[in-house]
Amino acid sequence: PKGNVIIDTGNNDKTITDAEGWWGPLAKGFGLKMTKDDAIPAQLGKIGLKTDDIKYVVVGHLHLDHGGNVSQFPNATLVTQEDELKAAWWPDVGFSVYYIPGDFADTKKMNIVRLNGDLDLFDDGSVRVMRAPGHTPGSQFVVVKLPKTGSVILTSDVVYLKENLDKNLIPPIPGTVNPGDAYRSYQRVRLIRDANNAQIFYGHDPEIFKATKKAPEFYD
Ligand SMILES: [Zn+2]
Numbered sequence: 001p002k003g004n005v006i007i008d009t010g011n012n013d014k015t016i017t018d019a020e021g022w023w024g025p026l027a028k029g030f031g032l033k034m035t036k037d038d039a040i041p042a043q044l045g046k047i048g049l050k051t052d053d054i055k056y057v058v059v060g061h062l063h064l065d066h067g068g069n070v071s072q073f074p075n076a077t078l079v080t081q082e083d084e085l086k087a088a089w090w091p092d093v094g095f096s097v098y099y100i101p102g103d104f105a106d107t108k109k110m111n112i113v114r115l116n117g118d119l120d121l122f123d124d125g126s127v128r129v130m131r132a133p134g135h136t137p138g139s140q141f142v143v144v145k146l147p148k149t150g151s152v153i154l155t156s157d158v159v160y161l162k163e164n165l166d167k168n169l170i171p172p173i174p175g176t177v178n179p180g181d182a183y184r185s186y187q188r189v190r191l192i193r194d195a196n197n198a199q200i201f202y203g204h205d206p207e208i209f210k211a212t213k214k215a216p217e218f219y220d
Contacts, residue, residue: 003055005127006076007142007154012068012103013039022100023064040069046215056121058129060156060203061136062088063098071106078107079121079129082114084138087177095136095177115140132158132189134182135171141185143192149219151198158185161205165189171204 012022016034019027026032036042044050051072058079059067067088070078088099113119121127128143141158145151160171165186170176193200202208213219 002122004049004053005056005058005121006054006073007058007144008060008066008156009040009057009069009072010038011065012100013072015068022102026064026097040072043215047218058121058127058140058142059084060141060154060158061139062104063136063157064100064103065098066156066203068100068103070104070110074106074110077111077113079113079119080115081131081133081138081140082116083133084136084140085112085114087137092177095175098175130188130192132185134158134176134178134180134185135160136177139185141189143196143198145196146219149199151196152219153189153193153198153200155189155200155203157203158182159189159200160203162200162202162208163205165200165202 011032011034014022015032016036016039019032019034023032041051052075054073054076056079057070057073057076059070061084062080088104091099115129115131117131119129121129126145130141130143132139132141135157139156139158141156142154143151144154159165163169164171168183168186170179170182176182192198201212
Protein backbone atom coordinates (compact mmCIF):
# COMPACT_ATOMS: atom_id res chain seq x y z
CA PRO A 1 0.00 0.00 0.00
CA LYS A 2 0.93 3.61 -0.47
CA GLY A 3 0.86 5.31 2.91
CA ASN A 4 0.26 4.61 6.60
CA VAL A 5 -3.28 4.08 7.84
CA ILE A 6 -4.57 4.35 11.40
CA ILE A 7 -7.87 2.62 12.15
CA ASP A 8 -9.70 4.25 15.08
CA THR A 9 -7.94 6.71 17.37
CA GLY A 10 -9.05 5.87 20.92
CA ASN A 11 -9.87 8.19 23.80
CA ASN A 12 -8.79 11.82 23.53
CA ASP A 13 -5.29 12.18 25.01
CA LYS A 14 -6.62 15.03 27.16
CA THR A 15 -8.29 12.34 29.30
CA ILE A 16 -4.82 11.27 30.52
CA THR A 17 -4.63 14.35 32.73
CA ASP A 18 -8.26 15.50 32.84
CA ALA A 19 -10.61 12.54 32.42
CA GLU A 20 -13.66 14.14 34.01
CA GLY A 21 -13.03 17.50 32.37
CA TRP A 22 -13.19 15.90 28.94
CA TRP A 23 -15.58 12.97 29.40
CA GLY A 24 -17.76 14.39 32.19
CA PRO A 25 -19.70 11.78 34.19
CA LEU A 26 -18.83 9.07 31.66
CA ALA A 27 -15.24 9.04 33.01
CA LYS A 28 -16.44 7.59 36.30
CA GLY A 29 -19.22 5.59 34.67
CA PHE A 30 -16.75 3.70 32.47
CA GLY A 31 -13.93 3.72 35.05
CA LEU A 32 -11.68 5.53 32.56
CA LYS A 33 -8.00 5.14 33.41
CA MET A 34 -5.65 6.47 30.74
CA THR A 35 -1.86 6.57 31.18
CA LYS A 36 0.89 8.56 29.46
CA ASP A 37 1.81 5.40 27.60
CA ASP A 38 -1.66 5.31 26.01
CA ALA A 39 -1.14 8.62 24.21
CA ILE A 40 -1.20 8.51 20.41
CA PRO A 41 2.37 9.89 20.00
CA ALA A 42 3.65 7.35 22.57
CA GLN A 43 1.99 4.40 20.81
CA LEU A 44 3.04 5.50 17.32
CA GLY A 45 6.56 6.15 18.64
CA LYS A 46 6.87 2.46 19.54
CA ILE A 47 6.75 1.61 15.84
CA GLY A 48 8.91 4.55 14.80
CA LEU A 49 6.15 6.80 13.48
CA LYS A 50 4.90 10.31 14.17
CA THR A 51 1.37 11.59 13.70
CA ASP A 52 2.47 13.37 10.52
CA ASP A 53 3.48 10.03 9.01
CA ILE A 54 -0.17 8.93 8.90
CA LYS A 55 -1.85 9.45 5.54
CA TYR A 56 -5.33 8.07 6.25
CA VAL A 57 -7.37 8.09 9.46
CA VAL A 58 -10.19 5.56 9.16
CA VAL A 59 -12.75 5.74 11.96
CA GLY A 60 -15.16 2.88 12.61
CA HIS A 61 -17.41 5.63 13.96
CA LEU A 62 -16.95 8.87 15.87
CA HIS A 63 -17.84 7.86 19.42
CA LEU A 64 -15.55 9.32 22.08
CA ASP A 65 -13.51 6.13 22.50
CA HIS A 66 -12.83 5.71 18.76
CA GLY A 67 -12.75 9.21 17.26
CA GLY A 68 -11.18 10.90 20.28
CA ASN A 69 -7.90 11.80 18.62
CA VAL A 70 -8.78 12.50 14.99
CA SER A 71 -7.68 16.11 15.52
CA GLN A 72 -4.10 14.95 16.07
CA PHE A 73 -3.89 14.19 12.34
CA PRO A 74 -4.67 17.52 10.63
CA ASN A 75 -2.62 16.61 7.56
CA ALA A 76 -4.18 13.20 7.07
CA THR A 77 -7.32 12.30 5.14
CA LEU A 78 -10.25 11.24 7.31
CA VAL A 79 -12.24 8.29 5.94
CA THR A 80 -15.77 8.09 7.33
CA GLN A 81 -19.36 7.55 6.30
CA GLU A 82 -21.19 10.75 5.42
CA ASP A 83 -24.03 9.99 7.83
CA GLU A 84 -21.58 9.37 10.69
CA LEU A 85 -20.35 12.94 10.30
CA LYS A 86 -23.94 14.14 10.53
CA ALA A 87 -24.71 11.88 13.49
CA ALA A 88 -21.65 13.21 15.34
CA TRP A 89 -22.28 16.88 14.65
CA TRP A 90 -26.08 16.79 14.96
CA PRO A 91 -26.99 13.60 16.82
CA ASP A 92 -30.58 12.42 17.01
CA VAL A 93 -32.25 13.18 20.32
CA GLY A 94 -31.06 10.62 22.87
CA PHE A 95 -27.93 9.64 20.93
CA SER A 96 -25.58 12.51 21.74
CA VAL A 97 -24.04 11.08 24.91
CA TYR A 98 -21.09 9.27 23.27
CA TYR A 99 -20.16 12.09 20.90
CA ILE A 100 -17.87 14.87 22.21
CA PRO A 101 -17.88 17.82 19.78
CA GLY A 102 -14.39 18.89 20.93
CA ASP A 103 -13.00 15.55 19.72
CA PHE A 104 -13.72 16.32 16.09
CA ALA A 105 -14.13 20.13 16.08
CA ASP A 106 -10.97 20.52 13.99
CA THR A 107 -12.00 17.96 11.38
CA LYS A 108 -13.87 20.63 9.43
CA LYS A 109 -10.44 21.74 8.22
CA MET A 110 -9.38 18.21 7.27
CA ASN A 111 -9.53 16.52 3.93
CA ILE A 112 -12.42 14.07 4.30
CA VAL A 113 -13.50 11.11 2.18
CA ARG A 114 -17.26 11.04 2.80
CA LEU A 115 -18.52 7.56 2.05
CA ASN A 116 -21.95 6.18 1.52
CA GLY A 117 -20.84 2.60 1.10
CA ASP A 118 -17.60 0.64 0.87
CA LEU A 119 -14.10 1.68 -0.17
CA ASP A 120 -11.10 -0.33 -1.34
CA LEU A 121 -8.66 2.25 -0.01
CA PHE A 122 -5.62 1.47 -2.17
CA ASP A 123 -7.58 -0.26 -4.95
CA ASP A 124 -5.62 -3.45 -4.34
CA GLY A 125 -7.73 -5.28 -1.73
CA SER A 126 -5.19 -4.62 1.04
CA VAL A 127 -7.39 -2.28 3.12
CA ARG A 128 -11.14 -2.43 2.60
CA VAL A 129 -13.57 -0.18 4.45
CA MET A 130 -17.04 -1.73 4.76
CA ARG A 131 -20.22 0.14 5.59
CA ALA A 132 -22.05 -1.56 8.49
CA PRO A 133 -24.60 0.64 10.28
CA GLY A 134 -26.47 -0.25 13.46
CA HIS A 135 -24.25 0.69 16.38
CA THR A 136 -24.29 4.20 14.92
CA PRO A 137 -25.80 5.51 11.66
CA GLY A 138 -22.45 5.47 9.85
CA SER A 139 -20.51 2.63 11.45
CA GLN A 140 -17.97 0.80 9.33
CA PHE A 141 -15.41 -1.97 9.77
CA VAL A 142 -12.11 -2.60 8.05
CA VAL A 143 -10.68 -5.73 6.41
CA VAL A 144 -6.89 -5.75 6.17
CA LYS A 145 -5.09 -8.33 4.05
CA LEU A 146 -1.62 -9.09 5.45
CA PRO A 147 1.04 -11.08 3.55
CA LYS A 148 1.70 -13.70 6.26
CA THR A 149 -1.15 -13.36 8.76
CA GLY A 150 -3.86 -13.34 6.12
CA SER A 151 -7.08 -11.37 6.45
CA VAL A 152 -7.88 -9.50 9.64
CA ILE A 153 -11.18 -7.78 10.42
CA LEU A 154 -11.09 -4.73 12.69
CA THR A 155 -14.70 -4.35 13.77
CA SER A 156 -14.59 -1.09 15.73
CA ASP A 157 -18.03 -1.20 17.42
CA VAL A 158 -19.81 -2.93 14.56
CA VAL A 159 -19.14 -5.89 16.88
CA TYR A 160 -18.44 -5.12 20.53
CA LEU A 161 -17.58 -8.57 21.92
CA LYS A 162 -16.90 -11.97 20.34
CA GLU A 163 -19.93 -13.30 22.19
CA ASN A 164 -22.15 -10.73 20.47
CA LEU A 165 -21.26 -12.16 17.06
CA ASP A 166 -21.30 -15.81 18.16
CA LYS A 167 -24.69 -15.59 19.91
CA ASN A 168 -26.20 -12.76 17.83
CA LEU A 169 -26.57 -10.37 20.76
CA ILE A 170 -26.74 -6.58 20.86
CA PRO A 171 -23.94 -5.35 23.21
CA PRO A 172 -24.60 -4.76 26.90
CA ILE A 173 -24.43 -0.97 26.70
CA PRO A 174 -27.26 1.41 25.90
CA GLY A 175 -27.23 3.39 22.68
CA THR A 176 -27.46 0.99 19.72
CA VAL A 177 -29.04 3.25 17.13
CA ASN A 178 -30.71 0.54 15.04
CA PRO A 179 -30.68 -3.09 16.28
CA GLY A 180 -32.08 -4.42 12.99
CA ASP A 181 -29.22 -2.84 11.07
CA ALA A 182 -26.77 -4.09 13.71
CA TYR A 183 -27.89 -7.71 13.13
CA ARG A 184 -27.56 -7.27 9.37
CA SER A 185 -24.07 -5.85 9.90
CA TYR A 186 -23.16 -8.90 12.05
CA GLN A 187 -24.15 -11.05 9.11
CA ARG A 188 -21.93 -8.99 6.83
CA VAL A 189 -18.95 -9.49 9.18
CA ARG A 190 -19.60 -13.26 9.32
CA LEU A 191 -19.79 -13.58 5.54
CA ILE A 192 -16.53 -11.70 5.05
CA ARG A 193 -14.87 -13.62 7.91
CA ASP A 194 -15.84 -16.98 6.39
CA ALA A 195 -15.05 -16.04 2.79
CA ASN A 196 -11.55 -14.85 3.75
CA ASN A 197 -10.85 -17.20 6.66
CA ALA A 198 -10.24 -13.98 8.58
CA GLN A 199 -9.43 -13.48 12.23
CA ILE A 200 -11.35 -10.79 14.06
CA PHE A 201 -10.19 -8.04 16.40
CA TYR A 202 -13.32 -6.90 18.22
CA GLY A 203 -14.02 -3.37 19.42
CA HIS A 204 -14.19 -4.09 23.14
CA ASP A 205 -13.46 -7.75 23.87
CA PRO A 206 -11.05 -7.89 26.87
CA GLU A 207 -10.13 -11.56 26.33
CA ILE A 208 -9.28 -11.10 22.65
CA PHE A 209 -7.37 -7.92 23.52
CA LYS A 210 -5.27 -9.79 26.08
CA ALA A 211 -4.34 -12.37 23.44
CA THR A 212 -3.49 -9.70 20.84
CA LYS A 213 0.03 -8.44 20.14
CA LYS A 214 0.67 -4.88 21.33
CA ALA A 215 3.10 -2.35 19.81
CA PRO A 216 6.00 -2.61 19.16
CA GLU A 217 5.03 -6.20 18.32
CA PHE A 218 3.09 -6.47 15.08
CA TYR A 219 1.29 -8.73 12.64
CA ASP A 220 2.90 -9.02 9.23
ZN1 LIG B 1 -19.22 3.12 19.95
